[in-house]
Amino acid sequence: MTAAASSPTEGPLEAYRALVQGLDGVDEWYDDHRVRPGQDLVTSAVGSIGLPGLLEARAESRRLVEDDGIRYGGLTDEVDRGRSWVIDPLPVVIGTEEWAALERGLHQRAELLQLVLDDLYGARLLLRDRVIPAPVVLGHPDFVRAADGIAGQRLVVGATDLARDAGGRWTVMADKTAAPSGAGYAMANRRVTSRVLADVHRDASLARLRGWFHTMAAALGSAARVDVDMPRVVLLSPGAGSETAYDQGFLATLLGFPLVEADDLSVRGGRLWIRSSTRREEVDVVLRRVDADYCDPLELRSDSQLGIAGLVEATRRGAVRMANPLGAGVLENAGLVAFLPEVAHRVLGEDLLLPSATTWWCGDSPARSHVLANLDRLVVKPVARGPVLSARFGWELDAAGRDDLRREVEARPWAWVGQEPVPMSTAPVVTPGGLAPGRLVLRTFGVTDSEQHHVMPGGLARVNTDASSSLVSSMSGAIAKDVWVLSDDTAGVGGGWRGATPEAQPTLVRLQRRVAVAPRVADNLYWVGRYAERAEGTARLLRVADDLAADHAQRPGTPGAATMEVMVQAAAAVTGVQPVEGQGPADHLRAMVGDAGRTGTVAHACHRLVLAAESVRDQLSQDIWHILSRLDRTLGRAPSPRAPLRPQLDNVLESLLAVAGVVHESMVRDQTWGFLDGGIRVERAQHTLALLRATLTSERPPVIDGQVTEAVLEASESIITHRRRTTSGEGPAWPLHSATSLLLLDGGNPRSVAFQVARLGEALRLAGDAALVDRCDALAALLDTLDLDELCAGDRAALGDALDTVGRALRDLSGELGARYFGRKPPSRVLLGQWGGGR
Template sequence: MPISTNTLFKDYFKDFKGYDEVFSSDLGIDKNWDKLLDNLSNIGAEKLKEKEGEIDWLLAENGVTYNVYNDPKGLNRPWKLNIVPFIIQKKEWETIEKGIQQRSEVLNLLLKDIYGKRELIKKGIIPFEVIFSHRGFLRDCDQIQYKTAKQLLIHSADLARGPDGRMWVVNDRAQAPSGMGYALENRLSINKVIPEVFGDINVEQTSSFFKDFNQLLLKAAPTNKENPTVVILTPGPHNETYFEHSYLSSFLGYPLVKGSDLVVRDGKLWMKSLKGLKQIDVIYRRVDDVFMDPLELREDSYLGVAGLLEVVRLQNIAIVNPVGSGILENPGLIPFLNSVCKYFLNEDLILPQIASWWCGQEKELKYVLNHLASLVVKRIDRTHREHIYFGEFLSKKELQDLKKEILKAPYQFVAQENINFSTAPNFVDGHLEPRKIVCRTFSVAKDDGYSVMPGGLVRVAAEREELLVSNQKGGTSKDFWVVSDKKQHNIQRYSWHKTTGSLSTGINDVSSNTAENLFWSGRYLGRTIVTARYLRMVLNQMANVQFNDRKSESESLRILFQSITNITSTFPGFTGKNEEAALLNPLKEIVSVILDENKVGSFAQTISSFTYSYYSLRNLWSRDMWRVFDSIQKLLKNLKDEEIHTIPVLVKFFDRIITRLIAFMSLTEESILVKQGLLLYFIGLQMEEATMTIAKFRSLVIVQHNQELEYEVLESLLSSHESLNIYRHSYRSYLSLENVISLILLDKEYAKSLAYQIKRLKKDIDQLPNNSNNEFSECQKNIAKAFEKIQSLSVEELIRVNSESNMRLLLDAFLEELSDVLHETSLSISNTYFNHMYQQNQLINKTNEAS
């Protein structure tokens, strides 16, 4: 279809300048894009709009996020994928592939030399200032030897088409390259939502690359184990690419761990599991160099493992990539890289680079200062995200200030030619727009070279005229197609011929951090559900009072209001000196208990704790879990956005969110195996439900009321416990405290009773590994004490009222003691299984040196 008649290209040439991927020099369609544009045109703008919405929905449903630092929209921004892929023909790609393989090898040899013989510095090929003034050079890693055939095991290169029509290398990433998981998710999403766009186009698949990546991790093990233990080390949920860490953990089948999961003992690296220590052979790290070992590098780091570098020196662990490889991300190396290639390989670089001038040389410095207005200037060390200066946008004063800054320390700066890279079509608002693009592809080491991903991740500028391409600046992404003349299968199949021995073979082997997060996620989920049901019950009672003015009901509301504060611990609330003021507008206080994240014990704060704990476990989630989880977040956000919070609005909110919380609870039990730590989740859930049951009883029934008021209170208690119908079916009698206690506290067969919860806790805790020399662990002793207590008292004793205080003192004392025992049980579980305190300190402070 000619461009002139294609509505997709409406306004495409408005302010058009530079090189566009789709068009040849005479503005005809490049033959490589012809078939794709035909497919897009046949689908049509309206259908593409629908598909675009489906992709956004699918990515959101699957929880694909990219964390943007200090983003007012929140931490977990949805990943954006444009529906129009980027295309490179196989013939051109073969040259790019060879260029990437060559570049990976050159960087590998460079890395070996920097931390080894340093011949490049001795022979004047690279100035020593370029290396030693960069924070990426870690003296602690000097002369470390590795057993792997190559030192650089993973390399990613950012590519953009330059003015000569060839793909140029813009950046290299070697520390902990990101993007592989996003590239895979992009392909799977496009395949699922709009398979017709692939019509008659032979797109090469990435399955063989991921097989090579898996083999790399297995072969990296220093002991040549048949089934080495591999873990993926993450900084945690706040990292910008945490989704990818979890995604690759699930995809590859390797445990996701944090630094506090690991410890060094006897020159080896171990994972802290529930049973004890398990030796680790390979770390695929997503933590930056200087944070990897607080004992030798940054002592303020909580992301790495103290003593890890010594384990590396002893060759008892393989780290992918090795600590110290961040030096390769130094733009000051670019002017010298072709000479490095000639030195090692006796050939020129295949892929062109941006023309660069290191200011530490007199001739180059003079050129930069004379042409500053047309260059891009950056520090060679951008480990702290230092500013980039675009000379064309600087005023005369700013240019003068920059000159002064460069002259203070010329060796710290590099200038590069300002290149307008190519654009490619992006589908925006029903038509195509040209946007700047940068392609990232990946290579992984093999015995005989490097395997390159056929395609990768394409990042797209956020706006039409935007020069910078950055996800942190709001950019989007594209699927990256390498198109072949040979027939390809569009369905990707992934299977590993050789797999690792899984650490999580049983409950004993679950990492302490995973176990802790499962335990607390169970507690937070239990607290969230109980709190939601209780608040809904109170709101329904408030609505009923509007149609009934009986004194007993208004008095019962006063008791219920006070119980909200006592059960949630949102003091002062409806208690103490604040009571009368809060009772003047009870709904205002209740809304605060629901929505104020800064109020300790509030529903919103509990949801926030629940969110963080579960998000830390997302590598264990099923996609259904994420969908329900996302709907919970949206419901709470929508409620916060409401201008007026009426009782019906709040009740409707709780009706919806309780249903989703229960669905999430059920999905957790379906999605995580007991041997993966589900047992800890059950213990946390039962622990919290038991604690909240005690809190409700202590708030509502310790004080004796008149018969009518007590009836209202007991009915409210049963209603909040979702037990009113069961009570009526079981007893078929007027509500009595004796029967309520029998059912809710002492019935060993009723799953929501306190006795049942404690019996279940005892059973589950008995299945935890016993690491003590005693017959029973501390937590087993504590829960056994609770189990004995709840069987030792009769209903008659519990309901006895003290005539002087008009209180059921025996019931209160029993519940208080039981609450204390449960608290001690929780503490003993934490101290036994979740203790991460293996802190070691440097003898001298290196933080300043590292910064």
């Protein structure tokens, strides 16, 4: 995106106004040389802060996005985390009267689409009477035949993409009815923009968004069967690898519904259940973000790992309701657009309040002839979305490109439509050179309950980075904007429940009940705890080893150098990161910190922590993402080769301690906490056992032995207690005895193995597993029987044996915990039987 740089005498507003004068279409800010009504709310602020203030707001917006972990693109096992969501600090402002007119059009469109859906999966009168050609529907890949005739097919959620035509009128570009995305991003945009433009946001009379999510939660609950008193609603996600994984996780948090994946669910007895090791919990409504054909490998795509076998049958029986229904994606069919005006007259007796772009379906011979004769000025779109076919802008193609497109249309005419281009309005985007215009698409969101349709008072605006291009999409790098709807209501439209009086406000009852924890959730919570503790323990060990290397690496033959060697080797033994040939202690320690792709490093543990946390985003406090983003930045700034590691490791530990604090102070002590804290206790105990095994089980000269023992105590955050007890006579006088007592046997030391075993028992009680609690109690009793003098005597074989025994018991306990609670469903595979029987 380019912008004319503002001269000292020309502010950003004047420069932007000059840029948009020669562009097609209307601008959101300026009508000729005048500021449009309602836009002075933002333009006045821009005039006051100037370009420096705009750039500061832009930088702050990017920082907040990073802190909140807002991202487009899914996490994978690879280090690549997708790209950050980009939010322009300047919102799109829509006036009260204009929004009211837009709402009326959206209400009408939602009603129309619901009636069309009912007919297409019911009587199909629109097809029989040839109001809509049958091939437009029956030949569309999103017409789900398995869903034909299923009752209660309500379009609970919907989205509509809009742009302004040449005269400034809002025009529908696309309907999103299958699994609409973006509502979570809309709220994220508002949270960021309201902080970046805090003064303007506070003083403006704007419609608020939060109440709309309450309405959405209530609408989803009301979609359940009438005989369900406390409906269980879940949000079905493809997983953390989904491009809109952040949007899904944040939406689940806003609604208060669990985020689930196919692995968390199963169908039994014609009903849908959340899987759990202890019990099943029935699901009544599914807000799905999985494409319909992937939802059931039994009746739809047999190769899908994202769906639940038997889900279609459960919906057919009415046991579970889908939002949106399987097959609702057929309404996104671009071929339908050509016939919607006539359909509206047929089923509503009304003209469309919101027009669509003029469209010709190429399956109709006269329409196809028109499209082929005007390829150089039309947009040609496939009727079905997909990775292979995409929209083509005829004026951007050369003669050869148009010939290729003509052959594609002639070969499969039913698969294409031609549309008159909508120029789209321009909106300003902050760039280093000033304000630059980009083309704007507005996505609105609506929910429908049993009574009426409710539009989010705002939405998700996206602006491309080149006003000469007609392509605006998140996948192609569009920039997001918040949408501010001006309101005369001081409470803000959508700021609360519908209705002006308490009697008119619906009640959403949130009765407390114990929630089943699915194996995937339990597993990821467990590993959130383990990876957080692994990163912390490793960082503490490396910090001590780095201090020793800084002091003694150049002094070979000294006790300090010998101690350094022991601790560096211990770090290698604990992490599994072995030195390469010729690598000195300092370089070896660096190798254990920053390479996220190498198992055993601090960065690898932190990356795996983020992956696990992303998979249970709805279970964790929002504050944790600020800390994880800071941690990511810290590890991404590797110190120079000659600089000490200590400052970086201090910053890493600061973030990890903050993670521990947020988790500890924000999670309810229920089964979910039991799994997470259980992971912490297993990891800390195993880390301590491995460290003691690598350092204290070998005899060394007393001077070296004493220094090694103190280094181990320091790495285990117990050196102060050791020194205090030694000088006061409270503890053993010998360093080895003191360290063994503090780190293995002392049940009062939060860093000891005995303490971890006791806390693990408490965690297992929360998980509700009496058998594992008994095994944990037995391990605690074993630790109580160990004799300190015997462990530290002679060649220390007894200490090594004890550490090995406790380590095996912990590994077995962890393995049994995983087997009982973390078991995933095997990959589904549909086996096709032979047709017929006999000869």
